[in-house]
Amino acid sequence: MNPILVDVMRGDYLESQHAGAVYVVDDQGSELLSIGDVNALLFPRSAIKIMQALPLVESGAAAKYHLNNRQLALACSSHNGESSHTQTAQSILQAATLSASLLECGAHMPYHKPSEYQLVRTNQAPCALHNNCSGKHAGMLAFAAHQKYDLFNYIDIEHPVQQTIADLISDLTEFDIKSAPCAKDGCSVPTWAAPLKSWAQALAKISRGKGLGESRKLSFNTLQQAVMAEPYYVAGTDRYCTNAMAKLSTPLFIKTGAEGVFCATLPEHGIGITLKCSDGSTRGAEMMLSATLKKLGLLKNEDQAVLNQMLNITLKNCNDFKVAHIRPAGFWGF
Numbered sequence: 001m002n003p004i005l006v007d008v009m010r011g012d013y014l015e016s017q018h019a020g021a022v023y024v025v026d027d028q029g030s031e032l033l034s035i036g037d038v039n040a041l042l043f044p045r046s047a048i049k050i051m052q053a054l055p056l057v058e059s060g061a062a063a064k065y066h067l068n069n070r071q072l073a074l075a076c077s078s079h080n081g082e083s084s085h086t087q088t089a090q091s092i093l094q095a096a097t098l099s100a101s102l103l104e105c106g107a108h109m110p111y112h113k114p115s116e117y118q119l120v121r122t123n124q125a126p127c128a129l130h131n132n133c134s135g136k137h138a139g140m141l142a143f144a145a146h147q148k149y150d151l152f153n154y155i156d157i158e159h160p161v162q163q164t165i166a167d168l169i170s171d172l173t174e175f176d177i178k179s180a181p182c183a184k185d186g187c188s189v190p191t192w193a194a195p196l197k198s199w200a201q202a203l204a205k206i207s208r209g210k211g212l213g214e215s216r217k218l219s220f221n222t223l224q225q226a227v228m229a230e231p232y233y234v235a236g237t238d239r240y241c242t243n244a245m246a247k248l249s250t251p252l253f254i255k256t257g258a259e260g261v262f263c264a265t266l267p268e269h270g271i272g273i274t275l276k277c278s279d280g281s282t283r284g285a286e287m288m289l290s291a292t293l294k295k296l297g298l299l300k301n302e303d304q305a306v307l308n309q310m311l312n313i314t315l316k317n318c319n320d321f322k323v324a325h326i327r328p329a330g331f332w333g334f
Contacts, residue, residue: 002036002278003331006287010324017329018284020277022292023200027210027270033295041193042276045185047257049076049136050206050223051172055164056139057219061146065095072226073233074135078256080236081110081130088233089129092138096145103128104155105137105187112237133187157182157190166192172202186258196274199263203272207265224253224267240286247306250299260285269298283326287313291328
């Protein structure tokens with residue numbers, strides 16, 4: 001079983017706990033941290049959107065359509081559905097002369113409550129652009145258009161877009177993805193399972209492109225730089241990914257995935273991180289990543305105050321009373 005890594009305290013009483021697994025490795029293959037069952041198969045979900053966005057850049061489509069950092073960050077995002085997010089998703093499609101009607105991600109209300117309330121007040125239904133994965137899907141469509149692939153059913157596992165991504169993931173993880181467990185992700189594209197440590201090893205390669213060849217190295221660097229330059233477009237208001245990348249001065253790429261998954265890179269150090277909160281909790285996974293960053297000790301001195309805030313999360317009720325707090329469990333030793 002995975003160890004307890006996060007405590008949730010109500011007053012002085014331990015109310016809840018979260019267990020998890022964490023693996024950290026550098027691009028020399030050196031294991032820096034291994035916690036829990038890191039060989040267990042893991043669906044990374046949206047945490048690997050940078051891999052799913054790579055064909056957009058590597059094919060030359062991003063350059064052809066003159067996509068900027070905001071648009072590339074959104075292609076790697078799980079965004080809030082705020083107006084700037086939906087407009088940017090629309091702009092990716094427009095750059096490739098495509099219609100939003102081609103999006104096959106489905107529609108849901110924005111994660112951002114004020115944006116949801118605005119739709120309700122104006123009696124509007126959400127559309128596919130509000131889907132948190134619309135940036136990724138717009139990027140897939142732009143890639144398909146550039147390659148002159150069929151624009152319909154691009155979410156199907158046999159479509160050239162998804163086959164290109166599967167081949168890429170197999171190369172990065174050094175794991176035969178096409179024979180691995182596969183299911184539909186929340187946005188209807190395929191998601192493949194691989195060992196947790198394999199995802200971290202892939203991210204270590206991505207961090208500064210070691211061993212990937214010059215074209216792939218430059219393409220991943222373009223995406224990482226875009227996300228770090230425009231963190232708001234990878235998540236949004238009051239989101240962990242955005243806040244961490246915006247507030248920390250240490251170069252850091254962070255991406256959440258559903259069911260308590262996080263992937264991250266520290267490009268200056270060639271490091272890849274993957275973790276899973278066993279119960280699928282986002283709050284548990286966020287604290288695990290904060291604790292991992294502290295354990296590694298690689299953040300700049302000026303980032304310590306922000307990191308300390310990330311390690312002590314206070315929960316408040318509707319009266320603004322402090323009712324609980326989330327902290328790293330004793331396992332971490334700090």
